[in-house]
Amino acid sequence: MSKTAKMQNGGSKAEVQNTDGRMTFLLFMSVFISVFGSPFQYGYSTSVVNAPAELMQNFYKKSFYNFTGAELADDSLTVLWSTTVSIYCLGGLIGSLLVGPLASKIGRKGAILFNNIFSLSAAALMFGARFANSYHMIILGRTIVGIHNGLSIGVVPMYLSEISPPNLRGGIGVTSQLLTTIGILVAQILGLEFILGNEDYWHYLMLVGYVIPSGIQLLILPFLPESPRYLLIDKDSPEKAKKVLQKLRGEKDVDAVLDDMKLEDEMQKKEPKMHVFALLKSRALRSQLVCCVLVMAGQQFSGINAIFFYSTSIYEKAGVPKEYSPYATIGTGAINVFMTIVSVLVIDITGRKVLLTWPLVFMTLAFAILTVTQGLSEYLYCVCGCSQGINPNATLVGDVCQFVNQTGTYEETIANLNTTDPYAWIAYLSIVFVILYIIAFAIGLGPIPFIITTEMFRQGARPAAMMLVGSTNWISNFIVGLLFPLAQDKIGAFVFLFFMVVCGLTTAFVWIKVPETKHKTFEEIQRLFGGQDDETGNDWGVANDGYIPDPHKKSSKYAITTSL
Structure with missing residues (x-):
């Protein structure tokens, strides 16, 4: 496929050459080392405290007693543990706000390398907490690792997009999410009781997932190239940029790519320097910002956390023994990884918009069905303490069913009650749609x-855009983490209805407002939105794929044509 972009300006036309490229060894290494050392740790951090949660809470009790000489009450333990989990989001928000200053000041590669300071110091604190008998060190370490993750998920996608040729940019960009899902899976596997998820070794979970990727990144990344776009546009070093491009592309003739960068630089110089507040006030870039912020918010409010929360109980209802539920969770994580690999392979074929729209349609449908199946599971039948159960007059306390008769009170665990749920098939249907939902989300x-x-x-x-979108990610993550358990406790499976509505609205927004960016240069993508280069202040709004500004409208300066 060849592409040309014709720029009409006062009757003169300049043709921009093809800027497509191939995967070279240097490009592969630059991608792999950046994503393994950074987004991998983001995925690992989100999952690593789940398996050893009970062990860590027991450690909190011992540590609290060591510092105060008093027992830690259950309510206080809940507060401390909730702080440990949620303060990670606060760290992530701080990290996302560092993206712009660091990426602009010391470069994309420099920011990635600098970020390892946060990772290694956090690992040292959390690992050392066991020996210092201090739960405070774990909480501080979780905050610092949040800063690392917030910075990494902002800087690394920038670096990947700027070193990638347009025809590979989508697949290379997805590798960031791929390593995130692998990080989640690795944390789940290492958290198994017979590996590190036990009393003797749980603190090693706080070490290995950070020291190994950061160590490898610190050893290799210094020998890999900086973003050529950063070198040319931010540092005004065309010779360095050209040398880096030649190495990344594996070819000497990179003039077409440099011309595209120079064009971007020229157009950018007509605009004021974009800091966060300038970007928020910019009418010309508002359409892009709204697209990115709302799609990111849609991701966090799409219910993926709810799906993982419910997956264990769904597996148990379908007859999976409780002791095997971690393996079922690992299987779910493996599906997540596999389907993200599929996304890497197809995104530059199908495009971004297709991969957003149709999976969102299916996610909306999946939540509608899960609302019904989970609602039926909760209200049609229960073993103990409800009118539709086999022991309606008993009381359920945790996993124990308490019975009262003429001789007194006695107890029986749910597991020991000889019961057969006539609606177990509903749980199997739920499992199918949980898996299909995860497939859709991962793609x-x-x-x-x-x-x-x-x-x-x-x-x-x-950089300013990544700061704002990253902040949206962390704030939304915090809100979901805070409110979802409360909503789930009050309305049970009907919480899925909220996520169904969010997915439906996100689908409509993507279909109407988000343009296709597949195989387009950065300058071509800018023209999809019109307006920002219009000196008269006209704003053409957002277009769908194939958008061509109407040349008959006043001040329309560009026409993009694509030939196959």
Whole structure:
């Protein structure tokens, strides 16, 4: 496929050459080392405290007694543990706010390398907490690792997009999400009781997932190239940029790529320097910003956390023994990884918009069905303490059913009650749609929000955009983590209705407002939105794929044509 972009300006036309490229060894290494050392740790951090949660809470009790000489009450333990989990999001928010200053000041590669300070110091604190008998060190370590993760998921997608040729940019961008899902899976596997999820070794979970990837990144990344776009546009070093491009592309003739970068630089110089507040006030870039922020919010409010929360109970209802539920969770994580690999392979064939829209349609349908199946599971039948159960007059306390008769009170665990749920088939149906939902999320809404953010802004506005979108990610994550358990406790499976509505609205927004960016240069993508280069202040709004500004409208300066 060849592409040309014709720029009409006062009757003169300049043709921009093909800027497609191939995967070279240096490009592969630059991608792998950046994502293994950074987004991998993000995925690992989100999952690593789940398996040893009970062991860590027991450690909190011992540590609290060591510091105060008093027992830690259950309510206080809940507060401390909730703080440990949620303060990670606060760290992530701080990290996302560092993206712009660091990426602009010391470069994309420099920011990635600098970020390892946070990772290694956090690992040292959390691992050392066991020996210092201090739960405070774990909480502080979780905060610092949140800063690392917030910075990494903002800087790394920028770096990937700027070193990638347009025809590979989508697949390379998805590798960030791929390593995130692998990090989640590795944490689940290492957290098994016979590996590190036990009393003797749980603190090693706080070490190995950080020291190994950071160590490898610190050893190899210094020998890999900086973003050529950063070198040319931010540092005004065309010779360095050209040398880096030649090495990344594996060819000497990179003039077409440099011309595209120079064009971007020229157009960018007509705009004011974009800091966060300038970007928020910019009418010309508002359409791009709204697209990226709302798609990111849609990702966090799409219910993926609810799906993982319910998956264990769904497996148990279907007859999976409780002791095997961690393996079922690992299987779910493996599906997540596999389907993200599929996304890597197909995103530059199908495009971003297709991979966002149709999986979102299916996610909406899946939530509608899960609302019904989980509602039926909860209200049609229960073993103990409800009118539709076999022991309606008993009381359920945890996993124990308490019975009262003429001789007194006696107890029986749910597991020991000889019962057969006539509606167990509903749980099997739920499992099917949980798996299908995860497949849909992993292909589309999981990896794409950060990719389109790096594509929709020029070099000057990109760091500020990543800061805002990253902040949206962490704030939304915090809100879901805070409110979901409360909503689930009050309305049970009907919480799925909220996520169904969010997925439906996100689908409509993507279909109407988000343009296709597949195989387009950064400058071509800017023209999809019109307006920002219009000196008269006209705003053409957002277009769908194939959008061509109407040349008959006043001040329309560009016409994009694509030939196959």
